[in-house]
Amino acid sequence: MGKAKKKFPYDVRKKALLWSARHCCLCSKQCGLDIELHHIDPTLDLPHLNAIDNAIPVCYECHAKLEFSSLNSPRGSKYSPQEIKDRRNQIYEEKTRHLVPVIIYGPSNDLGFPKVQFYIQNNDGALNVRVRCRVEIYVNHKLFGTPTRHYSGDHPWVCNPGLTVFGWFDLADPNKLEKRPKYRGVPPDKALGKDLRLRIHLIIIDVFEREHERIPVEWYYGWEKQEWVYDP
Numbered sequence: 001m002g003k004a005k006k007k008f009p010y011d012v013r014k015k016a017l018l019w020s021a022r023h024c025c026l027c028s029k030q031c032g033l034d035i036e037l038h039h040i041d042p043t044l045d046l047p048h049l050n051a052i053d054n055a056i057p058v059c060y061e062c063h064a065k066l067e068f069s070s071l072n073s074p075r076g077s078k079y080s081p082q083e084i085k086d087r088r089n090q091i092y093e094e095k096t097r098h099l100v101p102v103i104i105y106g107p108s109n110d111l112g113f114p115k116v117q118f119y120i121q122n123n124d125g126a127l128n129v130r131v132r133c134r135v136e137i138y139v140n141h142k143l144f145g146t147p148t149r150h151y152s153g154d155h156p157w158v159c160n161p162g163l164t165v166f167g168w169f170d171l172a173d174p175n176k177l178e179k180r181p182k183y184r185g186v187p188p189d190k191a192l193g194k195d196l197r198l199r200i201h202l203i204i205i206d207v208f209e210r211e212h213e214r215i216p217v218e219w220y221y222g223w224e225k226q227e228w229v230y231d232p
């Protein structure tokens with residue numbers, strides 16, 4: 001592989017330096033100008049070689065140690081690539097979590113079943129974020145479908161400070177569901193079985209375009225009271 005290829009593009013460098021606030025991601029020292037980007041796995045092919053996941057900002061000393069440890073020295077405990085990435089992500093998280101507002105979100109039955117109203121609320125007074133939301137509908141523990149567009153995870157919601165954004169999707173409209181099921185002649189609203197669940201994947205994108213993923217959570221439909229119930 002030619003040396004010219006092993007170079008992080010400007011956008012990757014910018015993000016890595018902003019996300020770390022120019023701290024070394026191994027010894028956590030504030031580096032200012034004296035910081036470099038190390039290729040965690042130098043044997044990868046393009047484009048993975050110069051992708052942001054393969055970059056770690058480090059100080060001169062730590063960079064030298066990383067290069068040295070790849071020379072198979074018998075001394076000390078080497079970093080595994082995964083440990084380097086986890087440590088880097090820990091520093092990124094520490095240096096960007098103040099950019100993440102309190103986000104409140106969930107489904108409601110305000111529009112009447114089988115429509116689902118969904119809201120995302122930015123509960124902060126200053127922080128601009130975008131939010132990726134992916135909804136998976138499960139019927140009797142099988143994936144039934146994913147609503148298109150703003151519930152597919154591909155179309156981020158703009159969530160300005162103090163704003164509550166509402167949307168909705170229709171569980172019984174097969175034209176608006178990705179990976180839609182075969183109804184086999186049964187009307188879609190009749191196909192929604194006893195155990196009906198929504199699994200919500202949420203990713204909050206901060207002003208520096210770092211993605212903060214939340215643990216997926218589920219709501220099930222309580223047929224008696226006709227409401228969505230959070231399932232911890």
Ligand SMILES: [Zn+2]
Nearest residue numbers: 024027059062
């Ligand atoms: Zn260092």
